[in-house]
């Protein structure tokens with residue numbers, strides 16, 4: 001599988017504050033990769049540098065495709081309240097002929113189950129439906145890479161499960177490459193083909209973990225699967241949830257990589 005995204009020694013400082021400390025990783029075409037890390041470690045900064053919203057202080061980002069789309073946590077601020085749902089989804093497609101714009105938006109709204117809401121305004125919809133509009137808008141653009149920054153953090157638990165399953169279905173049906181930032185360990189294991197675990201600020205890569213679960217997942221059986229529970233514990237341990245702060249991230253990461261390669265080769 002070829003790489004869709006290559007990130008090499010990416011670093012960013014705000015003034016003299018180092019937010020990202022040199023990250024190197026790849027995302028393969030068609031893969032869904034989750035990024036987890038402690039609060040404030042630099043996850044959003046990472047997405048901003050990949051999307052080009054800010055220029056990184058050092059390193060390279062290579063996207064092997066023409067464009068990307070970003071879905072943010074705050075759907076209320078990312079949708080235009082004066083446009084209809086259809087108008088919102090069409091908005092990034094302004095350069096296309098009207099008929100194609102219409103067709104693509106209608107198609108993307110069908111993917112997320114919102115065809116019947118096309119003529120409504122965003123504020124007439126529930127939070128979960130609004131986030132589905134934001135996802136449809138991103139998909140209608142047909143991005144080479146879909147970036148998502150805590151996309152389900154502002155909805156209730158039930159809606160979150162529904163949106164997670166929607167994302168898994170849509171990326172499977174349309175072979176979308178996705179990079180999702182989340183602070184939720186369970187969500188990273190449930191959604192991901194791979195999980196990138198970041199350390200506290202400055203963010204460094206602590207582990208790059210394959211998720212050993214079948215592609216077909218469901219909220220009840222997957223979350224009770226032994227492999228799910230084991231990986232969730234491993235990520236929690238790496239993030240030091242409830243533990244002491246790690247003093248030497250590089251040493252820790254090297255030990256983890258060694259134990260991982262032992263697991264893979266055994």
Ligand SMILES: Nc1ncnc2c1ncn2[C@@H]1O[C@H](COP(=O)(O)OP(=O)(O)OP(=O)(O)O)[C@@H](O)[C@H]1O
Pocket residue numbers: 014017019037038039040041042043044045046183201
């Ligand atoms: N524009 C900015 N200027 C200065 N410092 C910033 C700026 N944006 C972010 N930071 C700092 O950089 C660090 C990383 O911020 P970032 O928002 O990337 O972290 P995060 O992991 O996404 O946080 P959270 O988990 O809370 O969403 C934080 O300490 C933050 O205060």
